[in-house]
Amino acid sequence: MNRITKIMVMVVTTMTLGYISGQVTQTSVDTWYPTLNKPSFTPPNEAFPIAWGALYIMMGIAAGLVWSCIEMQREEARKGLTFFAIQLALNMLWSYLFFGLKNPMLALIEIVLLWLMIYETWFLFRKVNKIAGWLFIPYILWVTYALALNASIWYLNR
Template sequence: MNQITKILIMVATTVTLGYLSGQVTQTSVDTWYPTLQKPFFTPPNMVFPIAWGILYAAMGVAAGLVWGRIEVQEAEVRKGLTFFWVQFVLNMLWSYLFFGLKNPLLALVEIVVLWLMIYETWFLFRKIYKIAGYIMVLYLAWVTYATVLNAGIFWLNR
């Protein structure tokens, strides 16, 4: 399988799973979330699906680039992709904790673990394929912002 195919598979997978994750919690996004007090730096709701759509596609590209190196750096690629999928599952879990369980505190604890897993994924990806590492920096930056936003929502609604 060539690298373009691997990238396309990963993009399709991350975007599809990200979309499904969002659909599971959509009711709370429309009903519960608007009732919360939010920090002044909260973006309009329309920003979130755009940002996450771009990020899920970017994550897929990064993972596909790394996967494309499997024949050259098998052990490193397997480790990097394992961390990638762990952080991806944590990403989806955050949506369930925050919107499904309506628990900003539990989601805050979880997003810190998610951030650490993204950091480790970035660390591994940049050693395998520099561009994949750079792509993960965008995701890490967004999750840093999301962590601060989550903390602010928790604080204002405790």
């Protein structure tokens, strides 16, 4: 499989998993989430699908770039892709905990673990491919922001 195909496979995979995660939690997004007290720095609801769409595309490109280096840097590329899969699963789990279970406290604990896995993925990706590392920076920043938002929502609604 060539580099472009690997990138496309990873972009489609991340976008599909993101879409599934969004569909599973949509009812709570429409009904429960609007009833919560939120901090002043909460973005409008329309910002979330735009931000996540862009992030999933960048994550997929980054993973595809690392996958395309697996022949030359087998150990680090495999380790990076393993962490990528773990953080992607944790990303989906956060949505379920926050919106599905309607549990901001449990989601807050989990998002800390998610952030650590994203950081480790970034650390490994940048060793394999510098562009892949750079593509993960917006994701780290957004999840840092999401962590603060999650913590604030938990605090305001406890």
